[in-house]
Amino acid sequence: MKLYLIGGFLGSGKTTAIQQAYAELVRNGVSAGVITNDQGVQLVDSRFMDSLDIPSREVTGGCFCCNYTRLEAHIRSLEQTEQPQIIFAESVGSCTDMVATVVRPLQRFYPDLDISVTVFADAGVLLPVLEEGKQLFEDSVAYIYDRQLEEADMLVVSKIDLLDADRRQEVLQLAQKKYPGKTVLGQDSFDKAHIRRWLRTLDEQGETERRALDVDYAVYGAGEARLAWLDEEMELHTDNGTAWQAGMELLHRIYEDIVRQGYPVGHLKALLDGGRRKIKISYTAGGRLPDTPVPENDPVDNVVLLLNARVQTEPDKLKQLVADAIKDAAARRGCRITSRKLSVFRPGFPRPTHRILD
Secondary structure (H helix, E strand, O other): OEEEEEEEOOOOOHHHHHHHHHHHHHHOOOOEEEEEEOOOOOOHHHHHHHHOOOOEEEEOOOOOHHHHHHHHHHHHHHHHHOOOOEEEEEOOOOOOOHHHHHHHHHHHHOOOOEEEEEEEEEHHHHHHHHHHOOOOOOHHHHHHHHHHHHOOOEEEEEOHHHOOHHHHHHHHHHHHHHOOOOEEEEEOOOOHHHHHHHHHHHHHOOOOOOOOOOOOHHHHHHHHHOEEEEEEEEEEEOOOOEHHHHHHHHHHHHHHHHHHOOOOEEEEEEEEEOOOOEEEEEEEOOOOOOOOOOOOOOOEOEEEEEEEEEEEOOHHHHHHHHHHHHHHHHHHHOOEEEEEEEEEEOOOOOOOOOOOOO
């Protein structure tokens, strides 16, 4: 069995790539499963995987490294119940040091597992980092981003389609120069040919010599502590069949308010559930609103909205910003918005179960 460990910063396109890769594998008769991971417990990605009938498990309440036992238990559970040939394990976007804390323990305790490490980087975020040394986030958060790239077997420069041809070539050349020992792929994860190339490269990759990183856990922990996590499930009720539109307008308002305040966005993900139909919306650090169409011929009065926000700011400030946007949206639309579950926090200090350096 193969384990494709997928890392990369918040909003780098990991989940989209996994969903598309899973569909490609199934079309070709290859069985697969997915393990998702987050610091929170209300995960948009897990619910969306369920809606697509993808065999999945989730490790919540912390990263893989700090919940290693659960990760291994989920690998064994999928192996026993689904018998997958491939498992994608997507680490939370604020996690690093995976070689020492995840790969090497799995190699020691699960020796038959064939492991590869792919790290995703949003092309629009990576290019200014490589070109100008410009960082979207403050230094301690940028430290996590840098460490993630360093430990990749394969670096996938995602959302490459959002750059023009010259900029695409530039970011790929700079990435290959910066990381000469790594396989570097430019990828649009909605392009089936790109997904097939990624899967083929993973399949053909031989045993990789990996070194454990020298990670300063004080800086790593400080970086995670600069990020506010907000998970909220709410119900939107309208009397005129416009609940989809109300949900989308609320999400745009939240994102625009975050940008207006100058808070760097890791990601802002949401799942709108209208019963018969579910729509996933993702906003990331690139400052571009998602092109997600609202269902025109599906009037509904009620939708459930699950929001996952990962933003560099104070948790109380993020909580108040979202609350103000909800209040304003309800008044402008004349709809009722009821919060079901709300969690706002900072990630705890990373304390890995295992850390094997040699």
